[in-house]
């Protein structure tokens with residue numbers, strides 16, 4: 455008798471994905487598989503296509519027509535150059551974290567985190583702030599989890615960058631995200647706050663099994679916090695493997711002879 459155990463769908467399955475802006479190919483035939491519980495760093499020089507790949511996975515941006523296809527948790531979200539009817543539902547499972555935090559500045563941190571629940575509530579409840587008690591409890595638990603519950607009542611635009619970014623992660627937790635897609639989440643932070651944010655992402659990955667895909671300018675952070683690294687250069691994948699396998703030759707291939715500029719703290 456043969457075993458036919460079902461294989462759980464991965465976080466992302468992208469096949470032959472291209473994206474052209476005018477005459478520039480931001481992505482050029484990219485294929486990548488990321489398993490549901492993986493933590494992956496996307497690295498590469500400025501303009502190599504990291505954000506474009508992340509935005510394509512979330513369906514915030516359509517890919518070129520042709521053979522390219524992207525599946526998220528086993529559901530097709532991009533095909534024939536268009537997002538699909540399933541894209542919105544798939545996006546609900548993805549918590550997006552951005553360099554500039556994307557909190558509503560005049561709202562409290564708590565209200566910002568509650569916005570993560572909006573997708574699961576009838577519109578009027580969120581609009582009038584009639585949040586169910588268990589959602590409020592989830593929001594406080596999420597803020598506690600990322601270490602900023604003391605600031606729940608404070609307006610977001612009066613918080614430090616690190617506190618805001620932790621709030622953005624809490625919002626993703628309240629949203630019920632199964633994975634986090636973070637686009638340069640530490641680029642605007644000081645090293646202490648940056649390390650804290652990376653440690654939270656690692657913890658969510660290791661303890662909760664959340665998938666994490668994070669674009670990073672800092673190669674040392676990619677190596678320190680992520681087991682797998684995918685490097686893009688001019689819209690193509692030029693490295694996909696263990697972060698420990700990134701040697702000087704590979705780094706020169708990716709970044710050129712000035713590769714040490716891509717280390718933030720110190721070359722490891």
Ligand SMILES: Nc1ncnc2c1ncn2[C@@H]1O[C@H](COP(=O)(O)OP(=O)(O)OP(=O)(O)O)[C@@H](O)[C@H]1O
Pocket residue numbers: 475478479480498499500501502503504505506507
């Ligand atoms: N909306 C857009 N319109 C035109 N060109 C774009 C657009 N978005 C991205 N590009 C171009 O696509 C290429 C890849 O950009 P992308 O932002 O994905 O790179 P990146 O690797 O994330 O860069 P960075 O590290 O500087 O953020 C760049 O040449 C960029 O100028």
